[in-house]
Amino acid sequence: ExxxxxxxxxxxxxxxxxxxxxxxxxxxxxxxxxxxxxxxxxMIKGGYSTVVESLGEGLCIHLNHVVTDITYHTKDHGVDDDQCEKVKVSTSNGREFLGDAVLITVPLGCLKA
Structure with missing residues (x-):
């Protein structure tokens, strides 16, 4: 019982x-x-991960990259138009990624620490 x-x-x-x-x-x-x-x-057959995987189809997703810096510029910062309102992500292995947005997928407790 x-x-x-x-x-x-x-x-x-x-x-x-x-x-x-x-x-x-x-x-x-x-x-x-x-x-x-x-x-x-x-409940969703196959689990909720199937929803996330479906939303991510066609996106360029980089996993296992340790992020060291995230930079966001707006027009009032005097940067070139091609980088204006873009997000630059720098990683520990020296790679840089430029995009329209960044999605952070860490637990809230990690962000608060």
Whole structure:
């Protein structure tokens, strides 16, 4: 019986994205009442990574590059027009990438540290 209860607790923590001791009883299910997504709850076949992979199709994505600097220039900084409003990313191996935007995919705790 304990294993079944533990499974239900873990499943509820998954749904709330928090430990049960951190969930407020009056508000734990508020998305169903106050405008969450309509319809039945579901899981995506193959996991949520399939959504991310689909969004990334056709993009030039560089993995495993240690970023040492991110530089962003606007017109008022007096830079050439070809680099204006572009983002330059410098890496530890000496490579530089120029783009319209940068997507950072590290946990919030790492950014706060």
């Amino acid at each position: 304990r294993r079944v209860m533990d499974w239900h607790f873990a499943n509820l923590e998954y749904g709330c994205a928090a430990l049960l001791k951190e969930v407020s009883l009056p508000y734990w299910n508020q998305d169903d009442v106050y405008g969450g997504f309509g319809g039945a709850h579901c």
